[in-house]
Amino acid sequence: MSTILRVAAPGDGVADDGRHAPFAAPGDTLTDSFEVIPGPHHQVPPCRHFPQCGGCQLQHLDEESYAGFVTDRIASALDGQGLSAPIRPAIVSPPNTRRRATLHAERGVLGFTAEGSHRVVDMRECHILAPELFALVAPLRALFQKLGLKRRADVHLTLSDQGPDVLVSGFAPEGLAAAEALTSFCDRHKVARFCVDDGQGPEARWEPQPVTITLGGIPVALPPGSFLQATREGEDALVAAVREATAGARTVADLFAGLGTFALALPSKVYAAEGARDALMGLKAAAHARQLPVFTEHRDLYRRPLTVAELDRFDAIVIDPPRAGAREQAAALAACKTPRLAYVSCNPATFARDAKSMVEEGWRIDWVQPVGQFRWSTHVELAACLSR
Structure with a gap:
């Protein structure tokens, strides 16, 4: 038996005898048959989709060990270049605070892709997305079914000053019925903007007022799909x-x-x-x-x-x-x-x-x-x- 010392960059635990084990936390015990016996830093993952969903790889780490992983990633990168530096304690964002994410939709499912796969995990709960964005997941799934989405599309969600901003790439429904469905959806769910991109660039189908993001206390026009922390x-x-x-x-x-x-x-x-x-x-x-x-x-x-x-x-x-x-x-x-x-x-x-x-x-x-x-x-x- 051996003890897990740290978590490597890809997310697997590294034992004191050099063996690697997935979903292991520092302090876990790794048996000779590769069974992981949870230790003091191994928590019960909060989400039902873990570890299938690729949105998270480390929900089995408690707060202390996850912060340690963040710090260790940087120390290891510096050490790999022969460098060292004072590294401050990690600042980790709380659960349910992600204001930007890209989901994937196809044939009645919507969510992140599975770890190491193109398969979409149908999201029924999420512990990283901001509540305002997660609240759109089920309605978007229903909307895509109504619009007859048949091939895969990417759904970019951003929480703007005015509310959720949605950009769908790879799917651009046409016709009066689709336009009415989009308008009704956006009005009902207080969407700030809804854009589609069929490869020719984003086209706004709904934007009752200009969408902004406040940076340094100043509202800035937010282009569809823009990078944001x-x-x-x-x-x-x-x-x-x-x-x-x-x-x-x-x-x-x-x-x-x-x-x-x-x-x-x-x-x-x-x-x-x-x-x-x-x-x-x-x-x-x-x-x-x-x-x-x-x-x-x-x-x-x-x-x-x-x-x-x-x-x-x-x-x-x-x-x-x-x-x-x-x-x-x-x-x-x-x-x-x-x-x-x-x-x-x-x-x-x-x-x-x-x-x-x-x-x-x-x-x-x-x-x-x-x-x-x-x-x-x-x-x-x-x-x-x-x-x-």
Whole structure:
């Protein structure tokens, strides 16, 4: 027999004899026949769909061990690059706070896909979605049946300032009966917007008033399907970390600025670069309406990263790249003279890779703040402060 010491990145438990076991928590006992005997950190999963549903992989971990997993993911990624840094206690979002999710619908079922499969698990309960979004699941299932959905469609749900925002891609019902059914559904269930996308781009079928999301206390136009931090609690944690890392800076560059999660929360002059034109226009209009010193540029930072000379103009830099990281931009960051950097990442591995290139050029990782927005999943986010 052996003892489970930790949970590896894919979610399986790792024992002290090197064996791996699925659905094991630190402190569990692993027998010679691979039976997992629950220990003090192994909880009863709250959802009936676990572990079939791919929305969660770690519901068997209690609060302490899940927070430890979030932190360990980052420590392991840094160690893999030969790096170390002070890692703060993880901030984990509570259950039922996810305000953004993509479900899948086909032939009378609606939910997340099964773990490691394309099969859709028909969602009858959920312990991660915000109640306002979960309340739409059963009505949407009935709506798709009424509209005759025959092939698979993706259903993007976002909780906006005005209520649930729905984008259905891969299905665009036509005709008067479909239009009446959609209108009745949206009116009855207080949907803020309902868009469909048959491959030509989102088309709004219902939007009684412009849909917004409040960032930094400012309403920003929310394009259909836009990126948004998964929970408000996670967003608050990341914003607080970025504000701390850039405190006192008079001028800040916000790279991969998106809708302005950080640009609109900073008390500085901000240059915001973003490749998605619709997101950038929303940020620009919101900043202009409040007369904030935010200067925007539509710029593909993969094809045209800021040069060293451009970066040297700022007192601090914020970067929040996609999961692939920012290898091209990191090379210029490593060589620039800007004294401080706030790096926000949804992938500890690519963060560690980019950070290594900077540390080799004289940067130091002052601290890392782990953030677990995707509760009970293996997906981990972070904000790090680097300085010269």
